[in-house]
Amino acid sequence: KAGVTQTPRYLIKTRGQQVTLSCSPISGHRSVSWYQQTPGQGLQFLFEYFSETQRNKGNFPGRFSGRQFSNSRSEMNVSTLELGDSALYLCASSTYPGSSDTQYFGPGTRLTVL
Amino acid sequence: AQTVTQSQPEMSVQEAETVTLSCTYDTSENNYYLFWYKQPPSRQMILVIRQEAYKQQNATENRFSVNFQKAAKSFSLKISDSQLGDTAMYFCAFMVIQGAQKLVFGQGTRLTINP
Numbered sequence: 455k456a457g458v459t460q461t462p463r464y465l466i467k468t469r470g471q472q473v474t475l476s477c478s479p480i481s482g483h484r485s486v487s488w489y490q491q492t493p494g495q496g497l498q499f500l501f502e503y504f505s506e507t508q509r510n511k512g513n514f515p516g517r518f519s520g521r522q523f524s525n526s527r528s529e530m531n532v533s534t535l536e537l538g539d540s541a542l543y544l545c546a547s548s549t550y551p552g553s554s555d556t557q558y559f560g561p562g563t564r565l566t567v568l
Numbered sequence: 569a570q571t572v573t574q575s576q577p578e579m580s581v582q583e584a585e586t587v588t589l590s591c592t593y594d595t596s597e598n599n600y601y602l603f604w605y606k607q608p609p610s611r612q613m614i615l616v617i618r619q620e621a622y623k624q625q626n627a628t629e630n631r632f633s634v635n636f637q638k639a640a641k642s643f644s645l646k647i648s649d650s651q652l653g654d655t656a657m658y659f660c661a662f663m664v665i666q667g668a669q670k671l672v673f674g675q676g677t678r679l680t681i682n683p
Contacts, residue, residue: 485669487669487670487671489671496673496674496675496676497659497671497673499670499671499672502668502669502670504669509668509669510668510669510670512670544613546669546671548669551668551669556603556615556618557663557669557671558615559605559612559613559614560612561611561612562612
């Protein structure tokens with residue numbers, strides 16, 4: 455079974471631009487969660503999607519948004535990029551919320567904001 | 569709110585030695601999972617081991633085992649017969665059962681296995 459895939463793997467943007475990152479979960483997994491990883495703040499939860507609905511959101515400004523499609527693929531969008539948004543963005547999938555299943559991570563998208 | 573603390577930012581051991589990574593957490597929840605994830609340099613995060621809080625028996629996966637002390641809110645990872653491929657960042661993580669699919673991570677321990 456193919457793992458979680460994320461595209462693109464690397465991205466360079468300038469301040470003020472916006473960016474869209476994509477995540478395809480493991481086949482059969484319907485829950486997708488997003489995390490931001492930075493050297494200073496570590497790994498922080500961004501949001502969780504299930505059945506095309508955002509179930510939970512972490513403590514991030516409204517510039518961070520996301521969505522999930524009917525095939526469980528998910529995208530996250532960051533508008534008006536700031537230097538501090540430079541990070542590794544990780545997507546993780548699991549079967550469904552509240553299941554005893556584990557979250558499996560993708561390779562991440564490394565975003566650099568100049 | 570839950571917090572996870574890993575008090576050892578870096579550790580270094582010789583190949584074939586045994587190493588223990590520490591993790592403590594704070595929560596008012598009674599039903600939760602605890603995880604250890606491994607993130608090798610420039611590679612993706614993979615699950616090492618998982619423990620359900622309602623299970624008294626400590627989880628074991630080959631060379632990896634945990635010491636779960638629920639009352640003390642402690643969850644350490646022991647790696648036996650360490651190998652060069654064990655070199656990685658190790659993250660302890662917590663998730664409430666039946667809650668959000670949200671992992672709360674510790675700051676990580678950078679483990680280096682020396683030949």
